[in-house]
Amino acid sequence: MYCPFCGAAVESCPAFCSACGQSVKFLKDVSNKVPDENQPSTSEGNTGRSTLDSFMKFRVLKEKERKAFFTKKCQASKKDKKTVKIYVGVMWRHNGILKPVRGKTLPLDVQPNWSSEQLLTAAVKKVKDFNQDMQEGPYMLLYPDGAEVKHIPGTNTPFRIQLYKEALGKAYQRITLFICTVQDFSVNDDSGDSSSEDSEVIIKSTSNSPHYESDT
Incomplete structure (x- = not known):
């Protein structure tokens, strides 16, 4: 003063x-x-401290929510990018019957959420990379019984690797799917009625077929 x-x-x-x-x-x-104007009254001081405390609590809460959100998002992203291993082979038509080709089954790293189209693209590339004698295609993706892979067997559910694994009840490493040319898949069976004995001959005599020459 x-x-x-x-x-x-x-x-x-x-x-x-x-x-x-x-x-x-x-x-x-x-x-x-x-009273000094620069000094707040007791009630004003209490109100100010209460407001500050509320703000700090709100800030801490929002920070926790933000961290939780990004943690879940990061975990979901990592889960989507998770890779698993299955096997892909080749089927060719021999004497009117689609048969797996020996020696052409390869491991393939895939993502569980892949569709049949994504899996087919990766499978064809992998098989062609390791087998220079493969036909140009186009190719189809087949189940072990020769049926085209479009839906989960017995349902109308679109194919996903994870859904197929759950329906099959096997580990990913025990899943084997096949690629086959559209031409071989579409050719009618010209061999007439084939007995189980004929099928055994095809398996045992694969070295006599041009399709199987690479396996001898």
Whole structure:
């Protein structure tokens, strides 16, 4: 505060001004009666602290929610990118019967959520990379029984590797699917009625067929 008579700074509310000697005792009384505007009242201070505490709690809560959201999103992303191993082989038509070709089954890393189209593309590439004698195609994806892979067997559910694995009840490593040219798949059976004995001959005599020359 300042002396009202000479304008000199006055500290600690003395009885007299050190500069002009005038009595300034009354300033102390005024100071005690008038609250300092810079100092909030007790109620205002409590309200301010309460507001600050609420804000900090809200901020901490939102930070936790944000971290939880990104953690779940990251986990979901990692789950989507998870890879598993299955096996893919080749089927060719021999004497009117679709048969797996020995020596052409290969492991393939896939994602559980892949569709039949995605799996077919990866399977054809993998088999062609390791077998230069493969036909140009186009190719189809087949189940071990020779049926085309479009739906989960016995249902109208679109094929997904994970859904097929669950329906089959086997581990991914025990799943084997096959690729086959559209031409071989579409050719009618010209051999007439084939007995089980004929099928055994085909399996045992694969080296006599052009399709199987690479396996000898």
